[in-house]
Amino acid sequence: MTKNALIVVDVQQGFDQLDYWGPRNNPACEDNIRxxxxxxxxxxxxxxLVRHDSVGANSPLRPGQPGNDFKPGIDGEHALLISKQVxxxxxxxxxxxxxxxxxxxSAVTICGITTNHCCETTARMAGNLGYDVTFVLDATHCNDKKDVDGNVISADEIARVTGANLHGEFATVRSTAEVLKD
Structure with a gap:
């Protein structure tokens, strides 16, 4: 069997603070990751397991506060824990x-939070480094964002575009159900 590392990006309690991040999509994300x-x-x-240890003074992901902790069911047996600030x-x-x-x-499967930031960036870099990358889109979530003109782009639209940007160039985008069948 080929070794394939599951890279679980930033599934931390601080992302539940929607007053800070804004509305999110994909309520099934965490169950799919589990x-x-x-x-x-x-x-x-x-x-x-990857943990974002924010250096931002107001970030819910700062070390030493509950928001930095992994969400229930995420921590557990792992081969490597990565701490990052980018x-x-x-x-x-x-x-x-x-x-x-x-x-x-040589193969990695990526899931986590957020779709268009840390998950997409990790997938792009993995692809550029030559890894065989699977991006499990429905095992990620993101938040609504405003464009440069102040118009809201829905989290669902952001996720759809992220999948389109990655698929076929940086990664193979798949669903949780597809990956679980393998």
Whole structure:
């Protein structure tokens, strides 16, 4: 069996603070991530947990507060824990690329929060580094954003565009159900 690391990005309690982040999409995201974690752990495949340790004074993801903690059912057996302060898990500590290379892992599956920030950035970098990348779109969520003119772009539209941007160039975009069938 080919080693395929499940990279679980920033599934932290601070993202539940919608007054800070704005409305979100995909209420099934966390359940889908838990289902992927169950599959990876039962098959003995490597799990990488990624935590955003924000340096922002007002960020709900700052270390030392409950928002920095993983959501229930996310923490558990894992091969590697990455701490980062930027979007990409490849710019965290310890070095994800070095660990994947040393572990003989050439395929990664990405899920987590948020679709268009840390998950997309990690997927783009993984693709550029030559990994075989699967992006599980319905195991991510994002929040509504305003464009430069102040118009709201829905989280669903942002996720749809992220999937279109990644698929076929940086990753293969799949659903949780498709991945669980493998």
């Amino acid at each position: 289902a992927l974690l169950t599959k990876w752990r039962s098959e003995g495949q490597p799990v990488v 979007n990409s898990a490849f710019y965290g500590t310890p070095d994800l690329d070095a660990w994947l290379t040393a572990s003989g892992i």
